[in-house]
Structures are given as C-alpha cells and as structure tokens.
Amino acid sequence: MESSIDQVAAKCGKQLVTFQRCILANQQNPGACEQYKTELSRCAAAAVPLLNEIKNRCVAQVIAYDKCLEQYTSKGDAELEKNCTPKLRDLWFCTEKVKREIESKDNTELQKLKQAGKEALSK
Template sequence: MNATFIQVVKYCGSKLETYQRCVENHNKDWTSECLEQKRELTKCSEENVPDIRKMKEKCQEVIDAFDECLAKNKEDPEVCREKLRDLYNCTEATMDINITKE
C-alpha cells in the first residue's frame, strides 16, 4: 500500500494536498464541501496509478458502502469504522494479489 501512496503523491501530489487542506478547513462538513477536490484526486489517481484502478475494480462495493456510511453519518463518522476496516481489508487483499503476481 505504501508504494501505491507514493505513486499517488508522485503523480497527483498537488491534488492530494488540495483535498487534505479542504478536509482540514471544513472539519464538520468536509464530505460535502470537498467533493470536487475528492473527485479530482480520484480521477488523477485512477488515470495515473494502475494499482488504484485495480483496487477500485475489486473493491467498488466496499468503497460505495463506506462512502454511503460517511454521507449518512456526517456528524459522527466514527460510526463508519467497521466499513473503513472492510475497505482496508479489501485493498490490502487486492495489493497482496498484485504483489504475488509480480
């Protein structure tokens, strides 16, 4: 996963920084206020980082469940910890598959 993050920083660093700043500046309503920055970062990552595309293909259901949970629990995102754990497990499993294939 670290290698993927390094690639995101390399190819989409400015978009990542913009998104992070937005989240920091909109503590309570970042999910709605930073939607455009999130989309730009996602698009850049999908276009430039092959591992991101693979993870999205394999984990789309889990990603959607996590996003939905965050949208429903804007005031208390801690409720979504289990969904975040599921997302982490899916992405890690996807990365493990990629590593063993290489």
C-alpha cells in the first residue's frame, strides 16, 4: 500500500511545494502560509481518504501538535524538538492505529467477497 505521504506528493505536488517554499521563506512567521496550508489540506483530503479518517479520529492529537508548533516554532529547533516531539509521537501512534483498523476492516471485507465468490462458483 502506497503511503499517504507518497499519495499526497503524487496528487497534490503543486500545493505541497508551494507550502514548503512558503514555510522556508517565512520561518519566523509560519502564519503567513496559512492559505497554502489550507489549499494543501483540501487537496490531501480529497486525494487520500485515509487522511479524512485520521483527521476525524485523531483530532485532539492534531490540535495539540499544531498548537505546539505555533508556540515553539520561533523559539529555535531545540525548544521545538523538546516540546513538540512527544505531541508528534502521540499523533503518529493515533494515525498508525487508525491505519491498522482500516486495513483490517478492508481485509475482512475482501475475505467476505472472496468467500461469496467461491460460494457463487460452487453452485
């Protein structure tokens, strides 16, 4: 299964590059890139359905990480890493859990379809 990041890069490359360039050019003021962040988020949500599920089910972790980034981005890499890495880790664990649950559900549905196909062929 192609990773979500690879899917976003493939389907929303223009928005991703624009947002990255803005962030690099505005490191002291990431808020200047809000429009590009929104455009990238919209494209990613449309292109990768898993991201919508993650946004819905990991909303607390997303908000906590975003707030941490807002608070510590201007305070230097050491402060950012020290304070936001635990929040990023929590978000990662949540996204992995959602991904596993969706993959498990997809596999269960696939097995049911295969079984139904076998039963139909044996009649």
